[in-house]
Amino acid sequence: MKIVMIDITNACHHACSNCTRFCGQHPKPFFMDVDFFKKAVDSMEGFPGIVGIIGGEPSLHPQFEEMMDYYASRIPEPRPRAFLGTPTASFKDYGRMVRYMRGRKRGLFSALGPGYYKNFEKIQDTFAYQSLNDHQSISMHQAILVTRKELGIVDEEWFKLRDNCWIQNIWSATITPKGAFFCEIAASMDMLFNGPGGWPVEPGWWKRTPADFGEQLNWCESCSVALTVPANNANDDTDIVSPVIYERLKKVNGPKMQKGQFIILDTNNYDPSKYKGHEADPIWYLPQDKRDEARIAPVNTVLSPHKIDVAVRRGQSDAVTMSIDRVENLEFKDWIAIFRDPASVNEEFLQSAARCILNPGCLYSYKNTVWLFNRRALALRGVDKLPISSELQDLWENKKRIRLKVYPRIDINTRFERVAIKAKQIGSRAAFLVPVM
Ligand code: SF4
Numbered sequence: 001m002k003i004v005m006i007d008i009t010n011a012c013h014h015a016c017s018n019c020t021r022f023c024g025q026h027p028k029p030f031f032m033d034v035d036f037f038k039k040a041v042d043s044m045e046g047f048p049g050i051v052g053i054i055g056g057e058p059s060l061h062p063q064f065e066e067m068m069d070y071y072a073s074r075i076p077e078p079r080p081r082a083f084l085g086t087p088t089a090s091f092k093d094y095g096r097m098v099r100y101m102r103g104r105k106r107g108l109f110s111a112l113g114p115g116y117y118k119n120f121e122k123i124q125d126t127f128a129y130q131s132l133n134d135h136q137s138i139s140m141h142q143a144i145l146v147t148r149k150e151l152g153i154v155d156e157e158w159f160k161l162r163d164n165c166w167i168q169n170i171w172s173a174t175i176t177p178k179g180a181f182f183c184e185i186a187a188s189m190d191m192l193f194n195g196p197g198g199w200p201v202e203p204g205w206w207k208r209t210p211a212d213f214g215e216q217l218n219w220c221e222s223c224s225v226a227l228t229v230p231a232n233n234a235n236d237d238t239d240i241v242s243p244v245i246y247e248r249l250k251k252v253n254g255p256k257m258q259k260g261q262f263i264i265l266d267t268n269n270y271d272p273s274k275y276k277g278h279e280a281d282p283i284w285y286l287p288q289d290k291r292d293e294a295r296i297a298p299v300n301t302v303l304s305p306h307k308i309d310v311a312v313r314r315g316q317s318d319a320v321t322m323s324i325d326r327v328e329n330l331e332f333k334d335w336i337a338i339f340r341d342p343a344s345v346n347e348e349f350l351q352s353a354a355r356c357i358l359n360p361g362c363l364y365s366y367k368n369t370v371w372l373f374n375r376r377a378l379a380l381r382g383v384d385k386l387p388i389s390s391e392l393q394d395l396w397e398n399k400k401r402i403r404l405k406v407y408p409r410i411d412i413n414t415r416f417e418r419v420a421i422k423a424k425q426i427g428s429r430a431a432f433l434v435p436v437m
């Protein structure tokens with residue numbers, strides 16, 4: 001496998017149809033213990049591919065930052081991170097830059113959302129590869145919780161299908177708090193149906209071959225990923241399940257069961273010719289002709305500033321929402337714009353900033369007219385009192401001090417245009433790896 005995952009939580013801000021982690025079916029999410037996570041990371045030493053961090057939505061884990069510090073210390077990333085410095089109105093372009101997998105060792109699988117917003121700087125500093133899908137576009141997920149026996153698939157046919165299962169062949173083994181598993185769906189089923197757990201999380205567990213999979217293969221009997229079954233739009237939040245699985249889910253009694261968010265498949269009239277196989281479906285997972293566009297909706301504003309407080313260094317202004325002494329004491333919660341004086345306060349600048357996606361790890365400035373930065377910036381860690389003077393910028397590393405060239409309008413997309421031109425010139429997708437400083 002090219003990727004092995006670590007499932008650090010199955011909490012998610014979505015509950016998509018037929019989620020591979022069965023989000024919405026669990027009465028309570030898990031959050032992997034930090035010490036266990038460290039053990040999981042250590043167990044992957046020597047693995048030649050990507051060690052992926054996944055959920056649920058992994059950035060919702062309350063110890064996400066601490067975990068990522070350890071992960072970064074143990075898994076070197078040879079490829080440069082794509083650095084988002086210039087404000088952008090189109091996160092889609094950033095998503096394109098971080099989707100190149102080859103040669104990368106770290107990977108994040110995220111549906112964006114509030115956890116990503118909170119951990120934005122750490123994520124950017126850590127991951128060269130990210131698989132992002134905000135699930136706002138149409139996205140087809142095939143049914144997972146259907147048993148082959150209910151569909152009348154006999155052993156001879158089944159073993160061939162199972163051994164050709166696309167998840168097992170092209171996707172991912174995983175580690176959950178219950179151990180290591182040959183397949184992420186098997187791991188999720190073990191979690192949902194209170195199974196016996198996986199293999200011990202010890203160095204080299206991932207070197208097992210199919211001959212070693214043993215009893216974990218029993219989970220395939222409850223799984224329809226290797227079969228031709230219906231799919232539905234992830235945004236419907238409705239799982240397609242077979243009658244036998246439905247009975248099992250009743251015992252679990254999670255939120256989706258309580259809200260009736262499932263469709264029971266009529267297994268007596270199963271006719272695979274009614275469903276498109278993967279290859280034949282123009283919207284298998286995402287629309288095949290516009291996958292990049294579908295991953296991050298242009299209307300998704302979750303990463304734009306949620307709040308920008310305004311202060312002025314000298315004088316009074318009606319625009320002020322926070323006094324300068326409160327700013328000095330770091331009482332702002334999200335973004336703060338500190339203008340030089342009342343005359344430099346500019347509503348257009350603020351509105352433009354609020355519509356863009358900014359890196360909360362950066363200090364944005366235009367000469368001495370305004371500073372714009374975020375309370376969560378790692379540069380502010382351990383700072384008790386902010387110097388509201390030219391010393392302020394010394395808190396940020398050079399790379400994260402962004403001087404905006406156009407004022408009052410923020411110069412959007414410049415960075416990405418330059419990357420795209422470079423890619424065109426040398427005719428290589430690898431050019432998307434080049435961070436433009
Ligand atoms: S965003 Fe991903 S993890 Fe969350 S519910 Fe949807 S498919 Fe599952």
Ligand code: SF4
Nearest residue numbers: 165168183220223225
């Ligand atoms: S059929 Fe087996 S290998 Fe394939 S996804 Fe299901 S559990 Fe995993």
